[in-house]
Amino acid sequence: MLILAPIIILGVSGIIFGAILAYASKIFEVKVDPRIDQIFEMLPGANCGACGAPGCFGYAEAVVIGKLDINLCAPGGKETAQKIADILGTEAKEVVKMKAVVQCKGGKDKAKQLFEYTGIKDCNAAELISGGGKACVYGCLGLDSCVEACPYNAIFMGPDNLPVVIEEQCTGCGLCVKACPRNIMKLIPVTQKIYLACVSKDKGKNVKNVCPVGCTGCSLCANPKTTPSGDIVMDENLPTVNFTKNVNLVAAAYKCPTKSYVTEIKFEPLHINEDCNKCVDQPAQLCVKTCPVKNCITLNEEKDIYQINPDTCIGCRLCKPVCPKNAIEVKVKEEVVL
Numbered sequence: 001m002l003i004l005a006p007i008i009i010l011g012v013s014g015i016i017f018g019a020i021l022a023y024a025s026k027i028f029e030v031k032v033d034p035r036i037d038q039i040f041e042m043l044p045g046a047n048c049g050a051c052g053a054p055g056c057f058g059y060a061e062a063v064v065i066g067k068l069d070i071n072l073c074a075p076g077g078k079e080t081a082q083k084i085a086d087i088l089g090t091e092a093k094e095v096v097k098m099k100a101v102v103q104c105k106g107g108k109d110k111a112k113q114l115f116e117y118t119g120i121k122d123c124n125a126a127e128l129i130s131g132g133g134k135a136c137v138y139g140c141l142g143l144d145s146c147v148e149a150c151p152y153n154a155i156f157m158g159p160d161n162l163p164v165v166i167e168e169q170c171t172g173c174g175l176c177v178k179a180c181p182r183n184i185m186k187l188i189p190v191t192q193k194i195y196l197a198c199v200s201k202d203k204g205k206n207v208k209n210v211c212p213v214g215c216t217g218c219s220l221c222a223n224p225k226t227t228p229s230g231d232i233v234m235d236e237n238l239p240t241v242n243f244t245k246n247v248n249l250v251a252a253a254y255k256c257p258t259k260s261y262v263t264e265i266k267f268e269p270l271h272i273n274e275d276c277n278k279c280v281d282q283p284a285q286l287c288v289k290t291c292p293v294k295n296c297i298t299l300n301e302e303k304d305i306y307q308i309n310p311d312t313c314i315g316c317r318l319c320k321p322v323c324p325k326n327a328i329e330v331k332v333k334e335e336v337v338l
Contacts, residue, residue, distance in 0.1 A: 103185070286322045
């Protein structure tokens, strides 16, 4: 009996405490919304954090409770947003597909080098230890950190030791942006085919001393005549672009004296038709004064209308909205420069 008594007491106590725990688990049970698992299962599984949540499951939870919008999954894009909307029974929101771009044109053959860096092949390590071997303290270090961070193999190092983004494979997850210690990688809408490829905030002379293709802060691109929309503003000698409106940067890129802008598209020349009346009863030469290209628009004395030189027209379209007769035609055809 002396041996059995403790065993019996221990067994009864276990049964009692087990029953209490089972009852408590029912009382204090936290019910998990089944939609969380449903959304989690159809997410890409990149766990990139571009949505603002700590991984895909965190995003699924945040979407269900209404903490995050359903259109924030960059790798999933529009299709994933629609699936989430179907699960939640709501309307799918517009998804602006983004792409990563490299804001530096100062490759090894252009930017000045102070020394040959032979340390750890990591941009963050080089930035902490010596800042790398490049003279420009804003320039790309070229040590593959963005390449390693990309889970979609959408970035590789080019022959000039600068990252090259494969747009077709880029999901806009933003992991390369987070990996770059110099903020050279940036996400912009895929529809934006022109962007500034420099992040230097130094003044003109200092920039020219280290890189011939760096932005000198001349502010020509931000001039209201060049960018009437006002979507380019100067910030410490550096133009900043508001990409939310798919802003027209053709004239800005043309005016840049150091060619710091990257242009991925070519616009067809514009044409002035027979409706032109030479701005009668209007300030004369409105199209001529608006055109950023000197002598691109001239008076055709034979036809008594203005004409656009197709060989010099950059297709910026700035002249079109100022024409009182809507006589300037825009050719829709556009081709990507490979």
